[in-house]
Amino acid sequence: MIAGRDRTRRNDDSHTPLPRSFFDRPVLKVAPELLGRYLVRMCPDGRMVLRITEVEAYGGESDPGSHAYRGRTGRNASMFGPPGHAYVYFIYGMWFSLNLVCGPEHHASGVLLRAGEVLIGEEQARKRRPKARNDGELAKGPARLATALDVDRRLNGTDLCTPDQSAPLRVLTGETVSGESVRNGPRTGVGGDGAAHPWRYWIDGDPTVSPYRPHQPRQRRRQLDAGRPEA
Secondary structure (H helix, E strand, O other): OOOOOOOOOOOOOOOEOOOOHHHHOOHHHHHOOOOOEEEEEEEHHHHHHEEEEEEEEEHHHHOOOOOOOOOOOOOOOOHHHOOOOOEEEEOOOEEEEEEEEEOOOOOOEEEEEEEEEEEEEEHHHHHOOOOOOHHHHOEOHHHHHHHHHHOHHHHOOOOOOOOOOOOOEEEEEOOOOOOHHEEOOOOOOOOHHHHHOEEEEOOOEEEEEEEEOOOOOOOHHHHHHHOOOOO
C-alpha cells in the first residue's frame, strides 16, 4: 500500500473504456487527461489495474523527439494507425515501453506511459519486479511499468477501446485529476530540438512519479543505464 492514498475505490475497475474519440484529439490535449485513468492488463496469471500518474506526449513527424520524426518504419508502424491502439517498442536492447496512439490516423502522435500505481495485481508485479523496494516503485518509470504489467511487442497494435473485458489491454475512465494537481515540464532523456518541449505531465506529489533525468550523450547514457536497476 502507498501511504496517504484512500483505497476504497481500488477494487472497482468496472468503469467503461475510454472511447476512441478521447484519443482522436491533439496529443497535448490527450496526455494530461490520461492522468488518473485506469490501465487494465489481463495476464495469464490474473488481472492487473494501474492508475496512470505520469505520461509524455510525442507529436509524430513534427516532433524531433518522436520515433515517427523521420517517417514510417516497420518498428513504428502502429503509431500511424488508428487512435486508441497500443504502440510497444523495445529500447536499448533491454526494455519495452508502452505508448497510446493519439490523433487522426496517419498522424503518428502518441503518449508514453511513464509511471503508475498498481491498484490490483501487486503480487504479480512484485514477482516481475523483485528489486522494487516498495509498491511505489513497481511501475515507477516506463521500463518498470512495462515489466510489472508483462508488456512486450506481442501487445503492439492492441485496441485499447474495446468493450471486451477479456482483452489484454484496455484504458478505462478511472479517476479525474484536477488541473491544480497536474504539473508539466521537459521530457525525460530527450535531446536536440525536442529537449525544451514541456510535454511531460505528472500528478503533483504522487510517490510513483519517476525522477526527471535530462538527455545524456549515448555512450554515457548506456553506461548509466547498465548500472541502473530499471526492471
